[in-house]
Amino acid sequence: MRIGLVTEGGYPYVSGDARLWCDRLVRGLAQHEFDVYALSRSERQEDEGWLPLPPQVSRVRTAPLWTAEDDGVGYGxxxxxxxxxxxxxxxxxxxxxxxxxxxxxxxxxxxxxxxxxxxxxxxxxxxxxxxxxxxxxxxxxxxxxxxxxxxxxxxxxxxxxxxxxxxxxxxxxxxxxxxxxxxxxxxxxxxxxxxxxxxxxxxxxxxxxxxxxxxxxxxxxxxxxxxxxxxxxxxxxxxxxxxxxxxxxxxxxxxxxxxxxxxxxxxxxxxxxxxxxxxxxxxIRTVYPGMDATPFAEVGESPQCAAPDTLVWVGRVEPAKDLISLLHAFAEIRKEEPRARLRVVGAPSGPEGADYLGHCRALAAQLFPDEADGPHTVGDNPVSFEEIGGPELPTTADAYASGAVTVLSSVVEGFPVGLVEAMLCGRATVSTDVGAVVEVIGGTGLVVPPRNPRALAEACLALLRDPARRERLGAAARARALELFTVEQNIAAFHGIYLEIVARSPVRRMVVDAAGEPLPFATPAEAHVPGRWADPTPRGGPRWATDAPVPVTTARAATAVPATEGAR
Incomplete structure (x- = not known):
């Protein structure tokens, strides 16, 4: 089957939306052939280049949405x-x-x-x-x-x-x-x-x-x-x-x-x-995003926690994540559990995120004045601000493994990817009721109203004080994530939908003979196998896939460019 995949600001570019699930989808459906039609959002995105393309991508055509030269067309x-x-x-x-x-x-x-x-x-x-x-x-x-x-x-x-x-x-x-x-x-x-x-x-x-x-x-x-x-x-x-x-x-x-x-x-x-x-x-067919469970397998299969009093928040630092409510909730938690710790793990999202991170650091120093004199490291201060890649947290899985409970405090959320990662790690979670959180959790974690520090604190305290409950919820969360949110289920769902659509669609390109009569079997089945094993109208023998590079074109330059020159 030949599929035209249309993206905006994502695949095959290195940065942007939906690039990862599109890449996994294309790689997982190697039996099909893909033509990618990509709309880019910025010059920077184009300069950053593309992800490595698998062999089943036969062609890529791009066009910028961020600029458009006057076409010079004069209308009559x-x-x-x-x-x-x-x-x-x-x-x-x-x-x-x-x-x-x-x-x-x-x-x-x-x-x-x-x-x-x-x-x-x-x-x-x-x-x-x-x-x-x-x-x-x-x-x-x-x-x-x-x-x-x-x-x-x-x-x-x-x-x-x-x-x-x-x-x-x-x-x-x-x-x-x-x-x-x-x-x-x-x-x-x-x-x-x-x-x-x-x-x-x-x-x-x-x-x-x-x-x-x-x-x-x-x-x-x-x-x-x-x-x-x-x-x-x-x-x-x-x-x-x-x-x-x-x-x-x-x-x-x-x-x-x-x-x-x-x-x-x-x-x-x-x-x-x-x-x-x-x-x-x-x-409508609901298809959950597919995530690679492999990086989280070791932590998920060995869910022992080295820091039973630690809460972990992982994500992009920005106002929509409402870390302010989380810090106020943690202040209430410290009154009940003085040994509790909070690790905020993530990088700021743009200038606005950097300003918000500075505001959160200042608030943490204000809420915990007696402990804010030392550097922000775990053990010296109850709240730490860290990023993935350091000696203590080299990977995302290590971040989730560093605490007993994972917290999501957002006021706006679509599909909570970080929550699924925590579930794959076998961690008990406390989340706010926004976006698709309740649907993802499905009873394997605690959910509280957004912008409610008291409710957030009570839920976190309930799990910090009950290790057996944390273990049960973590195991159930991992089982649910493996059943619903893996790459394999995502690919299988789309493969079935592709077949159903094509089965319902009429034949559009009928080959006819010299007299104009249709030839229903003139196009061999091999023509739909990636690699173009046979030309539907052969002239001088078959054309093999290795004889021609993947053509890559843009809306600004319509000439074909070999993949070795166009792919970056």
């Missing part, structure tokens, strides 16, 4: 009119909030209008050779302004001023850049048997267009729903900007969910968001 009068109509229709749907109504699970005419406008723009880009210049034009801003001032527009849209209209137009231009790519021909995504989008939102756009132009079935995996991300990451935007962009994300989500053959959320939390955005329950 008819093309300008087509653009104004399609973009104006898209803007009208956003200003009336129509796609948001589909979030109730009821199809609406506005949802069809959104899809028609989207595909109209894509067809225009295909016919004219690009859409970047038109999306940046004054015509786009004026169409958006007319839609905001039209009768029936939402109050928040009517209040939009010129700076806000420019901000929305700029965001839409960036989000719609995949419409201008040359990926949707028979030598691109049109040649795959299945398109797998590694996330929703912009990453799903190439899959939607491959389905629209070539009839390729689409599978969408979401470990975080883009509409939810929009609500969480734009709290400071004006009401007009938030409303219009929320309508865009809602419309794109509704269109993606309606056209996808299957949706694979990573947890029930994401699944509920998908259903809220109009996804059909019959299409």
């Amino acid at each position: 009068r008819r093309a300008r009119r087509r653009f104004a109509e399609c973009y104006g229709e898209l803007a009208a749907v956003l200003c009336t909030g129509g796609p948001a109504d589909a979030a109730e699970g009821v199809p609406t005419p506005e949802a069809d209008r959104f899809g028609n406008a989207l595909y109209g723009l894509a067809e225009l880009a295909r016919d004219e050779g690009g859409l970047v210049g038109a999306l940046r034009s004054e015509t786009a801003v004026r169409a958006l302004e007319r839609a905001c001032r039209a009768p029936g527009a939402l109050r928040t849209a009517r209040e939009a001023r010129v700076p806000e209209l420019l901000a929305v137009a700029t965001y839409l231009e960036r989000a719609l850049r995949p419409l201008s790519l040359d990926w949707y021909e028979d030598d691109g995504l049109g040649a795959v048997d299945l398109c797998h989008a590694a996330s929703g939102g912009t990453a799903a756009l190439p899959g939607l267009l491959a389905r629209h132009f070539c009839g390729v079935p689409l599978l969408v995996t979401e470990y975080g729903v883009q509409l939810r991300t929009h609500y969480l990451t734009r709290p400071d935007a004006s009401p007009a900007v938030r409303s219009l962009l929320a309508a865009f994300h809602g419309g794109l989500a509704a269109e993606t969910y309606a056209r996808a053959a299957f949706l694979t959320p990573g947890n029930a939390h994401a699944r509920r968001w998908q259903e809220r955005c109009g996804a059909d329950r019959e299409k």
Whole structure:
């Protein structure tokens, strides 16, 4: 089977989202052939290079989302009119909030209008050779302004001023850049048997267009729903900007969910968001992220704890992790258990994380003034701030092994990877009830409300005082993690879904003879075996896989480059 894997800001780049699970998926499905279509988010990400690619990756094509040169396409009068109509229709749907109504699970005419406008723009880009210049034009801003001032527009849209209209137009231009790519021909995504989008939102756009132009079935995996991300990451935007962009994300989500053959959320939390955005329950298959259990095997199989009075927190240091509540909870714990220790293990996430780490250090010194004079090392101070890689904690597994109880104190969380790592290490856990935490824990740990230091302290004390209970919960947690959250179960689930989708999809590329009659057996089965053992239309003998390198192309330079030159 030939699979087109579409990613945004992740695989095959060294840094970014979803790179690890995509790499494990591709390597685990060596019986299939993968074409990777990657949208990059920054120049730095591109400069950092790629992960090593396995042999089953036959081609990689990349395009930047962080920049787009003007395509230099000059529209004639008819093309300008087509653009104004399609973009104006898209803007009208956003200003009336129509796609948001589909979030109730009821199809609406506005949802069809959104899809028609989207595909109209894509067809225009295909016919004219690009859409970047038109999306940046004054015509786009004026169409958006007319839609905001039209009768029936939402109050928040009517209040939009010129700076806000420019901000929305700029965001839409960036989000719609995949419409201008040359990926949707028979030598691109049109040649795959299945398109797998590694996330929703912009990453799903190439899959939607491959389905629209070539009839390729689409599978969408979401470990975080883009509409939810929009609500969480734009709290400071004006009401007009938030409303219009929320309508865009809602419309794109509704269109993606309606056209996808299957949706694979990573947890029930994401699944509920998908259903809220109009996804059909019959299409949804929950597939948990797959994690490599090998690095945690030694600790998990020998769960003896050398520090029975120590709590461990592991993760990225940032405000969403709410270490402030954890420190206040630990102050309460110390009153009851003076021998208790807390190890905060993790590096700050960017400048904001560095500032937050400094604030946490200052708070720890304030809460424990009698013990804060010495260096932050275990034994001298009840709270230590450390990073993975030091002599005491060389690996992540060693961090979890250094304490009796692992604590998660977040106020915002998607799929708690750190919690699964602790479970694989056989550790009892105390977590806040956010994101998919309850679903992951499944009764093998204690869960408390977020932003509640007293509840967090009481739960930690309960486990610190009961070693037998800690051992039972740790063993149950490891068994649950091995059953549900390993790479093997993830790969097996996707393999079955791939086969089910292809089995339901009609044959799209029928070979015909000179008279135009179909030849149903003209393409041998070997043509779908990685390595291209036989050419469906051989000329002068078979072409062997070793005869040609993996072609690597970008949207900015469409010429093929040998893999030895393009892979970094």
